[in-house]
Amino acid sequence: MSPKFEELTVGQEIGTRSIEVTRQDLVKYAGASGDFNPIHWNEAFATSVELPGVIAHGMFTMGSAVQLVSDWAGDPAAVVDYQTRFTKPVLVADTTGTDEAGAVIDVTGVVGALDAEAGTVRIDLTVVAAGQKVLMKSQAVVKVS
Amino acid sequence: MSINPDLQGRSYPAAEVYDVGREKIREFAKAVKASNPAHFDVETARAMGHSDLVAPPTFAIIVAQRADAQLVEDPESGIDFSRVVHADQRFTHHRAIVAGDRLVAELHVDGVRAMGGGAMITTRSEIFALDGNDDREKVATTTSSILVRGEGQ
Numbered sequence: 177m178s179p180k181f182e183e184l185t186v187g188q189e190i191g192t193r194s195i196e197v198t199r200q201d202l203v204k205y206a207g208a209s210g211d212f213n214p215i216h217w218n219e220a221f222a223t224s225v226e227l228p229g230v231i232a233h234g235m236f237t238m239g240s241a242v243q244l245v246s247d248w249a250g251d252p253a254a255v256v257d258y259q260t261r262f263t264k265p266v267l268v269a270d271t272t273g274t275d276e277a278g279a280v281i282d283v284t285g286v287v288g289a290l291d292a293e294a295g296t297v298r299i300d301l302t303v304v305a306a307g308q309k310v311l312m313k314s315q316a317v318v319k320v321s
Numbered sequence: 322m323s324i325n326p327d328l329q330g331r332s333y334p335a336a337e338v339y340d341v342g343r344e345k346i347r348e349f350a351k352a353v354k355a356s357n358p359a360h361f362d363v364e365t366a367r368a369m370g371h372s373d374l375v376a377p378p379t380f381a382i383i384v385a386q387r388a389d390a391q392l393v394e395d396p397e398s399g400i401d402f403s404r405v406v407h408a409d410q411r412f413t414h415h416r417a418i419v420a421g422d423r424l425v426a427e428l429h430v431d432g433v434r435a436m437g438g439g440a441m442i443t444t445r446s447e448i449f450a451l452d453g454n455d456d457r458e459k460v461a462t463t464t465s466s467i468l469v470r471g472e473g474q
Contacts, residue, residue: 226470
């Protein structure tokens, strides 16, 4: 079910998603993306460079947050533009060997703007972890029919 | 060591070709917790009108960060990778990336700005797909700013 342009209004919510993150997820993302910066998997290294602990790749947060939009659009190729600012790091606690998440990222998407000429809708994402907005100006432009 | 201000305006030409494979698309999609069948099932992707599996919207970061590595690893740049924090990122897709694409990226250093003891560096990757004759088709433009933290930042 793809969204229909004429049925959309600015301010309308497209959905929410809660993403549980573990240290293992960061290792998987490191391998998948090729970003092996140790601040994303080694506590001692992260604190040695004055970070509070191991933090998620900003691109992990950006990449997982947009799934809400891809699924809403139906076809991920409909996401023609996607941008964000990384404002706060997502600290991921070491919960290895337990069922606990090391962090939880909550994503909400609302229709931010409609462009009838281009046939696109801008989805504005609110992305929160530990009570703080971790992404700002997180906007995905989606082509709709 | 501080950031070399002469980096601004520098370009790095397209280096090696990145071959987009189905398993890499599946691996990356799983890593960003994507479940859309267009990333996993070739028949579904084709039914949607794509030639093969569709890459997730941020997949181009793999190619862009390989291009960025040329700058970060350039001994003249003065960038300490362990002090790099990603500040912002944008993807503009001219068409979707699909399995089977042969991609190259041209890197442009659009901005270098001193910030405290560190610097903010903005780069842009122009990503092209090569066809059988090595002709280029524009696929994506990515822009990224990294903050290289100075001591105590």
